[in-house]
Amino acid sequence: MRATPDGRQRPLAFITGASSGIGQALAMHYLRAGWRLALVARRAEVIETWLSREDIPASSYEIHSCDVSLPDAVIAAAEACLQRQGLPDVVIANAGISIGMDSAERADLEVMARIFATNNLGLAATFHPFIAPMRARGSGRLVGIASVAGVRGLPGHGAYCASKAAVIAYCESLRGELRGSGVRVVTLSPGYVDTPLTRQNRYAMPFLLDVDAFAARAAHAIARGDRHRVIPWQMGLVAGLLRVLPGALFDRLLAGRARKHRQGQGRGDAA
DSSP: OOBOTTSOBOOEEEEESTTSHHHHHHHHHHHHTTOEEEEEESOHHHHHHHHHHTTOOGGGEEEEEOOTTSHHHHHHHHHHHHHHTOOOSEEEEOOOOOOBOOTTSHHHHHHHHHHHIIIIIHHHHHHHHHHHHHHHHTOEEEEEEOOGGGSSOOTTOHHHHHHHHHHHHHHHHHHHHTTTTTEEEEEEEEOSBOSTTGGGOOSOOTTOBOHHHHHHHHHHHHHHTOSEEEESHHHHHHHHHHHHSOHHHHHHHHTTOOOOOBBTTBOOOOO
16 A cells, blocks of 8 residues: 555545546546545556556556446456555445437347446445445445436436436435444435536536536535535536426426437447
């Protein structure tokens, strides 16, 4: 483990889906704050190229290449982090995919399975290796990246909305299980953030937020140990309204809204 010049241990963050978008922005935020990183993504070479371009010293990070939808793969990456870098202070389960679906199409059921495998099972597998050692230490942050899309179902977006609703519910359950242990479970629900994923959307994106601004606000919420934070706050108000909006009115508001690209129409990306 590496220490600062005054002998204090530099904190460590473990981040999945770190090759682009929100994951990459969070990684850069923590690097600039002096943290060490364990970065997880399928495209390890993309992370390596990006960090080299930013002139980040190799002593500040390790890269783990794996498919988060495969539990054994992400667990192996976590165990490698524990062995070589130590127990993280923050674990951010950010890896996710967003693809539109139509349940009338048989092939889209496979898309749904893939989304759940990454966004839900992958998240739980990311947390799994760290829970016992964090509980034994009496501290840590487990961070699940959900979405405002988890509040209500959007036409053509059923798998993604369902997966993000499940992230919110899962993290709430885990929070209760870890109550009193010193380990905080933080749920972050981004609104619209300017990333490669959202640039494919075919509909208006109110309160669109720069990805670096999102990362700064997210890190602040993580440090505070917030239970559930919607970013930006304006989308938090929208989410609150959506929760209480009568179903008939909600359906009417969404009538004619452009749908998310299905597989082959657009490109799924890290959430």
